[in-house]
Amino acid sequence: MTDKRDAVIDGSESTPSHDRADDLGVRGTIESRRRRFLQSGGALLALASAAGSKELMAEEATRDLPPVDPLVAIPESMKAPGAPIGTKPYGTPSSFENHVVRNVAANQLQYWSSTSRSPLAELDGIITPSGLFYERHHAGVPTIDPARHRLLVHGLVSKPLVFSVDDLRRFPSVSRIHFLECSGNPVYKRPFGRTASDLVGLVSCAEWTGVTLKTVLDEAGVSPQGRWVIAEGADGAGMTRSIPIEKCLEDALLVYSQNGERLRPEQGYPLRLFLPGFEGNMSVKWLRRLKVTDAPAYSREETAKYTDLLPSGKARQFTFYMEAKSIITSPSGGQRIASPGFVEIRGIAWSGHGKIARVEVSVDGGENWSDAALQEPVLTRALTRFRFAWHWHGQPAIIQSRAIDETGYVQPTFAELVDARGDNSYYHNNAVQPWRIDQDGEVSNANV
Numbered sequence: 363m364t365d366k367r368d369a370v371i372d373g374s375e376s377t378p379s380h381d382r383a384d385d386l387g388v389r390g391t392i393e394s395r396r397r398r399f400l401q402s403g404g405a406l407l408a409l410a411s412a413a414g415s416k417e418l419m420a421e422e423a424t425r426d427l428p429p430v431d432p433l434v435a436i437p438e439s440m441k442a443p444g445a446p447i448g449t450k451p452y453g454t455p456s457s458f459e460n461h462v463v464r465n466v467a468a469n470q471l472q473y474w475s476s477t478s479r480s481p482l483a484e485l486d487g488i489i490t491p492s493g494l495f496y497e498r499h500h501a502g503v504p505t506i507d508p509a510r511h512r513l514l515v516h517g518l519v520s521k522p523l524v525f526s527v528d529d530l531r532r533f534p535s536v537s538r539i540h541f542l543e544c545s546g547n548p549v550y551k552r553p554f555g556r557t558a559s560d561l562v563g564l565v566s567c568a569e570w571t572g573v574t575l576k577t578v579l580d581e582a583g584v585s586p587q588g589r590w591v592i593a594e595g596a597d598g599a600g601m602t603r604s605i606p607i608e609k610c611l612e613d614a615l616l617v618y619s620q621n622g623e624r625l626r627p628e629q630g631y632p633l634r635l636f637l638p639g640f641e642g643n644m645s646v647k648w649l650r651r652l653k654v655t656d657a658p659a660y661s662r663e664e665t666a667k668y669t670d671l672l673p674s675g676k677a678r679q680f681t682f683y684m685e686a687k688s689i690i691t692s693p694s695g696g697q698r699i700a701s702p703g704f705v706e707i708r709g710i711a712w713s714g715h716g717k718i719a720r721v722e723v724s725v726d727g728g729e730n731w732s733d734a735a736l737q738e739p740v741l742t743r744a745l746t747r748f749r750f751a752w753h754w755h756g757q758p759a760i761i762q763s764r765a766i767d768e769t770g771y772v773q774p775t776f777a778e779l780v781d782a783r784g785d786n787s788y789y790h791n792n793a794v795q796p797w798r799i800d801q802d803g804e805v806s807n808a809n810v
């Protein structure tokens with residue numbers, strides 16, 4: 363408590379203003395809490411001057427005090443019983459949170475090729491609630507009865523097999539936390555989105571439960587010529603992707619649950635492939651078939667799509683890994699910093715190659731960079747939270763973050779990406795995203 367109190371506002375250790383009440387010693391009898399409340403205005407001023415921060419004093423002095431002491435006026439919620447249980451057998455968020463929904467662009471309310479984005483700036487922690495997980499469908503969301511669904515494993519195997527979902531649930535079960543990201547997040551051009559969600563909302567992170575693909579492939583017995591596994595979805599798109607056998611045996615999962623409950627239809631109910639760190643497109647949903655082969659299928663999704671034309675005239679193909687990336691989600695585009703003073707810059711970072719090693723933040727348009735604090739847990743191929751203590755002086759500023767993963771790879775700027783790949787690319791844009799803060803505290807996309 364004491365060191366927290368000593369480090370006020372400008373230092374990297376500084377503490378947000380809403381924490382200060384706790385520092386005064388919140389626990390105690392109702393009486394002492396009441397007294398403390400009545401004195402707290404003065405106590406905060408004393409604390410502020412002890413710490414020698416004029417800004418803090420001014421801020422506290424002008425802050426409007428609530429008209430009634432909430433500990434004296436009994437709130438309505440205490441005067442009658444609340445809603446009984448059982449009226450809502452499946453829980454939903456508070457009605458006051460109705461604005462926190464997936465971000466669906468106007469032209470997406472069709473079935474042939476649609477996306478919805480996670481509302482990144484509204485979320486805390488590293489787990490995306492299932493109802494806010496991003497979606498990408500090439501032919502809408504099929505309705506599949508799990509009792510009738512089957513997975514066929516065939517091709518270069520000693521024993522072709524057919525599994526029901528219940529069969530797969532009998533195998534040893536594993537749960538792992540990983541992000542999933544579409545490789546068109548955002549597509550490779552000057553990104554014109556307004557909010558963090560508009561720009562990189564095609565990333566989410568969940569706890570996935572299923573059986574390792576290795577377990578199932580071992581059951582079928584992959585022959586020595588088996589180099590690839592062709593995965594096919596049971597949707598109208600018949601989504602088909604070729605997966606290198608090494609990945610199938612390393613950490614690929616056949617997933618039936620997400621965040622503790624069965625997969626949502628949008629995420630591939632009742633069964634999906636999940637390839638940690640690989641471009642989202644390869645994690646085939648509504649999985650019905652795995653064929654072991656000696657060569658890739660060269661499906662539409664790995665020839666016409668999900669390839670990038672280079673200046674040489676050749677195309678990058680089979681660009682499996684999602685490279686390290688990060689974005690500041692608070693303050694971020696569409697938000698406003700209420701007043702000068704303490705601001706905790708917060709965001710997310712991730713890498714398909716493993717753990718995030720560091721995140722650096724710049725608050726001066728990229729001139730200087732400092733390490734942000736990483737929040738535990740830091741997991742491999744999962745979203746990682748970072749935080750950076752900042753004092754906003756009320757001047758225009760450009761803030762941005764860059765991720766460095768455990769391989770040493772540094773998230774590039776968009777200019778560096780164009781230098782390396784030209785400007786014909788479409789997928790795998792992992793550029794640094796700068797936000798502009800104007801003198802009123804309004805935050806907007808600095809690339810526009």
Ligand SMILES: Nc1nc2c(c(=O)[nH]1)N[C@H]1C(S)=C(S)[C@@H](COP(=O)(O)O)O[C@H]1N2
Binds near residue numbers: 495500597644
């Ligand atoms: N069968 C099938 N699998 C699919 C898709 C699809 O349209 N059909 N979309 C792919 C794409 S492009 C992505 S980014 C991810 C999205 O997964 P999500 O909707 O669970 O976020 O699923 C992939 N798997």
Ligand SMILES: [Mo]
Binds near residue numbers: 543544
């Ligand atoms: Mo995707």
